[in-house]
Amino acid sequence: MAIQFDCPYCTSTLKVPDASAGKQGDCPRCGTKLVIPNPFAMSEQAAPAAQETQAVSQTQAPAMDAPAGASQEAAPPAGDSVAVQQRPLSTATAQYLRKRRRSNVGPILLIILCFGLMLGSAGYFYYTYGPRLEGNLVGARLSPEDASLEQLQKTSDLGLSEDVIQAVNNSFKETPRRVQSDLMEMTFFGPEQGGLKVRLKPGAKTEIVRVDLTGDPALLEYIKQHGTQLDQPRYTELQSQLAAFYTDWNRFLQEGGPMPDLINYRNTIGLNSLIGGLGYHMEARVNNRVFPCVHDDYDGGLYFLVPKGTLQFEILGSQMENGWTKFPGKYTVQVTQEYQGH
Numbered sequence: 001m002a003i004q005f006d007c008p009y010c011t012s013t014l015k016v017p018d019a020s021a022g023k024q025g026d027c028p029r030c031g032t033k034l035v036i037p038n039p040f041a042m043s044e045q046a047a048p049a050a051q052e053t054q055a056v057s058q059t060q061a062p063a064m065d066a067p068a069g070a071s072q073e074a075a076p077p078a079g080d081s082v083a084v085q086q087r088p089l090s091t092a093t094a095q096y097l098r099k100r101r102r103s104n105v106g107p108i109l110l111i112i113l114c115f116g117l118m119l120g121s122a123g124y125f126y127y128t129y130g131p132r133l134e135g136n137l138v139g140a141r142l143s144p145e146d147a148s149l150e151q152l153q154k155t156s157d158l159g160l161s162e163d164v165i166q167a168v169n170n171s172f173k174e175t176p177r178r179v180q181s182d183l184m185e186m187t188f189f190g191p192e193q194g195g196l197k198v199r200l201k202p203g204a205k206t207e208i209v210r211v212d213l214t215g216d217p218a219l220l221e222y223i224k225q226h227g228t229q230l231d232q233p234r235y236t237e238l239q240s241q242l243a244a245f246y247t248d249w250n251r252f253l254q255e256g257g258p259m260p261d262l263i264n265y266r267n268t269i270g271l272n273s274l275i276g277g278l279g280y281h282m283e284a285r286v287n288n289r290v291f292p293c294v295h296d297d298y299d300g301g302l303y304f305l306v307p308k309g310t311l312q313f314e315i316l317g318s319q320m321e322n323g324w325t326k327f328p329g330k331y332t333v334q335v336t337q338e339y340q341g342h
Contacts, residue, residue, distance in 0.1 A: 133329025
C-alpha cells in the first residue's frame with residue numbers, strides 16, 4: 001500500500017510508501033518541508049502529528065514563492081519515492097497564466113516601437129544634418145562637331161549562341177538602323193571590327209551639355225559610397241533588354257514579319273549603355289520639361305540633352321516606376337562655356 005496526502009501549500013497530491021510514515025521530507029513540487037502523516041498511529045497521537053506537520057510547514061513557508069493553488073512537482077524524502085498526481089489547473093490559475101502570457105506582448109511591442117523610432121530619428125538626422133546634395137554646378141555645351149557619343153555593346157554574358165549574335169551584328173553592319181526625333185538621333189550599326197554599336201546625337205532642337213560634378217565634394221563622396229548600388233538596376237535592365245533585342249531581331253531575320261520596336265530599345269539599350277549608375281537615376285528640367293541624362297564619362301562629367309541655347313537648368317533625381325526617387329540631391333547648372341575636352 002501507499003500513503004496518499006496533499007501538500008498543505010501547493011495542494012499537490014503526494015504518494016509515498018508506508019515505510020515513510022511519520023518521517024520528514026521535502027515536497028517535490030514546492031520544496032516545503034513537511035512530516036508525512038502516519039495513518040496507522042492511534043487517533044490520540046494523530047492529532048499532535050498533524051499539528052507538528054502544520055507547524056513545520058508554516059516555519060518553512062516564507063521560502064516558498066509560488067501562487068496559491070498552483071500544482072507543482074515535488075522531491076521525495078531521502079531514500080523514498082514519491083508519486084505526484086497532477087491536478088487539472090483551476091479556473092483562477094488558468095486565468096492567471098493567460099494574463100501572464102498577454103502581459104508579455106506589451107514589452108515586445110514597446111521594443112519594436114522604440115527600434116522604429118530610432119531608425120526614424122537616424123534617417124531624419126541623416127537628411128537634416130548629413131551631406132547636402134544641393135547647390136550650383138557648372139555646365140559646358142558640346143559643339144555640333146563633338147556632339148556625338150558612341151558605345152560598343154557587350155554580348156559575352158547574354159546566354160545566347162554565337163550564331164544568333166553574329167547574325168544580328170552582320171545585319172546591322174550591312175544596314176544600320178536609325179531612330180530619330182526632335183530630342184535625339186540614335187543609330188544602331190555594326191562597326192568594321194565587329195560587334196554592335198550605338199551612336200547618339202542631339203536632335204534638331206536640342207544640344208548636349210556636360211555638367212562638371214567635381215565642384216561639389218559631397219556629391220563625389222556620395223557617388224563613391226553609392227555608385228555600385230546605383231548602377232545595379234541599370235546594368236540588370238541593360239542585360240535583359242540586350243538579350244531580348246538579339247532574340248527579337250534574330251526572329252525577325254529568320255521569320256520576317258514586323259520589325260522590332262527600336263524606339264523602346266533606344267532607351268533601354270542605347271541610353272543605358274551610354275550612362276552609368278548616377279545618370280540612370282537623374283534627369284534635367286528646363287521650364288518644367290524633363291530631359292534625359294545621356295552619358296557618364298566617369299571623369300566627373302554627366303551629359304544631358306537640353307533645348308538649344310539653354311543657359312540654366314536643374315538636375316535632380318528621377319522618379320522610378322515604383323514611385324521612389326533614388327538620388328536625393330538637386331542642383332542648379334549654369335551653362336557658361338563650350339566644352340573642349342570631349
